[in-house]
Amino acid sequence: MERVDFNYRNKIFTVIFAGILLFFTVIFSISVGVYEIPFFEVFNVIRYHLLGGEVPPEIYNAIVWDIRIPRVLAGMLIGMALATSGATYQGVFRNPLVSPFILGVSSGAAFGAALSIVFPIPYSAQLSAFIFGMVAVFCAYSIAKVRGKTPLVTLLLAGVVLGSLFDALVSIFQYIATEAQLKAIVFWLMGGLYHIDWSHLQILAFSIPLGILLLMAYSWKLNILSLGEEEARSLGINTERLKILLITVATFITSISVSVAGIIGWVGLMIPHAARLIIGPDHRFLIPLSAIMGGIFLILCDTIARTLTTGEIPLGIVTSLLGTPYLIYLLRSRKDQFFGGE
Amino acid sequence: MIEVQNLHFAYSGDNYILEDVSFKVERGELCGVFGPNGAGKSTLFKCIIGFLKPKKGRVYVNGRDITEMPMEEVAKLIAYVPQEHRPPFPYLVKEMVLMGRTPHLGGIFGPKKRDIEKVIEAMEVVGIIHLADKPYTELSGGQRQLVLLARALAQETGVMVLDEPTSALDFRNQLRIWETLKKLTKDGMSVVVSVHDPNHMLWFCDRVVVLHRGRIIANGKPSEVITQEILSTLYGNICKVKDLDGMKVVLPDTTF
Numbered sequence: 001m002e003r004v005d006f007n008y009r010n011k012i013f014t015v016i017f018a019g020i021l022l023f024f025t026v027i028f029s030i031s032v033g034v035y036e037i038p039f040f041e042v043f044n045v046i047r048y049h050l051l052g053g054e055v056p057p058e059i060y061n062a063i064v065w066d067i068r069i070p071r072v073l074a075g076m077l078i079g080m081a082l083a084t085s086g087a088t089y090q091g092v093f094r095n096p097l098v099s100p101f102i103l104g105v106s107s108g109a110a111f112g113a114a115l116s117i118v119f120p121i122p123y124s125a126q127l128s129a130f131i132f133g134m135v136a137v138f139c140a141y142s143i144a145k146v147r148g149k150t151p152l153v154t155l156l157l158a159g160v161v162l163g164s165l166f167d168a169l170v171s172i173f174q175y176i177a178t179e180a181q182l183k184a185i186v187f188w189l190m191g192g193l194y195h196i197d198w199s200h201l202q203i204l205a206f207s208i209p210l211g212i213l214l215l216m217a218y219s220w221k222l223n224i225l226s227l228g229e230e231e232a233r234s235l236g237i238n239t240e241r242l243k244i245l246l247i248t249v250a251t252f253i254t255s256i257s258v259s260v261a262g263i264i265g266w267v268g269l270m271i272p273h274a275a276r277l278i279i280g281p282d283h284r285f286l287i288p289l290s291a292i293m294g295g296i297f298l299i300l301c302d303t304i305a306r307t308l309t310t311g312e313i314p315l316g317i318v319t320s321l322l323g324t325p326y327l328i329y330l331l332r333s334r335k336d337q338f339f340g341g342e
Numbered sequence: 343m344i345e346v347q348n349l350h351f352a353y354s355g356d357n358y359i360l361e362d363v364s365f366k367v368e369r370g371e372l373c374g375v376f377g378p379n380g381a382g383k384s385t386l387f388k389c390i391i392g393f394l395k396p397k398k399g400r401v402y403v404n405g406r407d408i409t410e411m412p413m414e415e416v417a418k419l420i421a422y423v424p425q426e427h428r429p430p431f432p433y434l435v436k437e438m439v440l441m442g443r444t445p446h447l448g449g450i451f452g453p454k455k456r457d458i459e460k461v462i463e464a465m466e467v468v469g470i471i472h473l474a475d476k477p478y479t480e481l482s483g484g485q486r487q488l489v490l491l492a493r494a495l496a497q498e499t500g501v502m503v504l505d506e507p508t509s510a511l512d513f514r515n516q517l518r519i520w521e522t523l524k525k526l527t528k529d530g531m532s533v534v535v536s537v538h539d540p541n542h543m544l545w546f547c548d549r550v551v552v553l554h555r556g557r558i559i560a561n562g563k564p565s566e567v568i569t570q571e572i573l574s575t576l577y578g579n580i581c582k583v584k585d586l587d588g589m590k591v592v593l594p595d596t597t598f
Contacts, residue, residue, distance in 0.1 A: 004436055004462055006440075224444055226429065231422075233393050235444045236416070236444055237414075
């Protein structure tokens with residue numbers, strides 16, 4: 001008899017290994033920067049805050065504890081959120097080409113954030129970003145849905161159309177905004193982490209792990225859903241409910257990220273795809289690995305953004321510069337995967 | 343056991359695609375649904391598995407009405423084998439078959455030992471155990487169809503519905519599907535299957551339901567149902583029913 005192995009040891013090991021790598025990426029990123037601080041002193045600052053004891057020099061403390069640590073951890077969480085939501089969208093829409101960016105979620109969320117800057121609305125930028133992120137993805141979905149099917153090309157075009165609509169609306173806001181508001185809006189469009197402090201990190205640290213855990217809890221059902229609606233239903237999945245739940249959670253964590261760091265493209269498209277090449281399409285492992293790899297990727301991009309020159313390169317530019325060649329490579333070498341063989 | 347009663351279906355208004363469809367498949371019976379393209383076979387199957395809501399009528403499995411049942415419950419009673427296709431992600435064969443256990447999985451993560459055993463058993467019955475670690479997307483159409491059959495088997499239901507399972511297969515794999523279905527019915531499964539080849543109906547099915555323009559025009563033993571008259575109604579005069587050593591065979595009308 002052939003032996004069939006249902007042992008997931010290798011996959012679990014891969015995820016753990018990636019997790020360790022993430023940990024070292026965080027440590028590495030905290031210890032480098034334009035202002036050079038000896039590694040020992042970086043460690044000292046962290047020790048002081050966690051365990052107390054000898055007070056570190058004020059300048060080191062300010063740079064490491066007030067600037068770098070929140071920035072690196074925020075970058076990690078945002079990378080995790082974008083990659084996880086990308087993996088989720090790809091599963092739900094059954095296509096490795098969709099991402100929060102392409103579906104118009106990012107533009108919708110940026111519009112929501114800009115709206116809250118220009119008009120004093122009685123709720124937070126985060127909520128506003130979430131609402132319009134949801135509006136964008138559900139509009140794209142319902143425009144593309146014909147008789148229970150969502151053809152890929154229509155979905156992508158709908159996402160592009162909605163994305164440019166929201167971009168146009170953001171431009172109108174830029175036109176009518178005051179100087180201070182304009183500055184705040186422009187920041188969103190570029191995407192960056194240079195202004196991050198502990199208050200931002202609090203928002204992210206509370207919401208993003210929660211969202212990722214929720215998506216992980218439904219990862220087996222996401223496997224079934226990715227086979228197609230008809231089959232998923234015949235296997236006992238309430239597809240409408242599951243789709244709405246997954247899209248809502250994915251959009252939620254994307255919007256939170258956009259409202260804090262602006263539009264950062266490509267992570268949600270590229271990372272899940274790379275993770276799938278490493279660990280296979282089973283979402284039970286794909287989602288955690290995407291999260292970890294997304295965290296690593298964004299931390300590294302941000303480290304490049306803040307250390308390559310003495311100034312600051314917008315993070316969105318770095319991810320795009322790295323993302324574009326990868327997408328071109330995918331288009332040339334794995335065309336069939338994009339279109340699912342249909 | 344599955345019983346379909348007065349089933350009516352229309353996508354919109356009075357444009358009925360299925361009209362007053364009633365039939366019953368006993369425990370251990372292999373029932374073929376026969377009819378030309380567009381007769382409503384796939385629509386009928388989608389109504390049976392609860393993917394489409396019928397306008398009127400009921401579907402009973404073991405005496406329980408499933409038209410009002412939540413999907414999670416229906417999936418424990420009926421397994422559905424769609425026509426083979428390529429999903430966008432390269433799941434391994436064993437993962438595909440394991441997905442058949444979904445209606446029985448309690449926990450969030452890990453299938454239990456019993457689930458794994460069922461999956462291995464299903465792959466053995468269908469004869470695809472040697473493919474277990476291959477990506478489903480890289481198999482041939484016939485192999486993919488066998489994987490879907492194994493998945494339905496792992497679902498552990500009393501009724502199985504198959505939509506043209508043999509249409510993309512070579513002759514050997516076609517016979518393999520029929521052999522497996524025969525084996526399943528012997529163990530008490532009720533099987534409903536749509537087929538295009540009238541000879542397959544004559545050779546393998548216990549019962550044939552003939553669907554024509556959304557209505558049932560014949561229902562009974564294959565040898566009684568597959569007649570010259572019925573075939574002429576469905577297809578015009580393109581074939582003849584002949585007797586070959588006491589076995590009925592449908593042959594093309596050689597005048598063309």
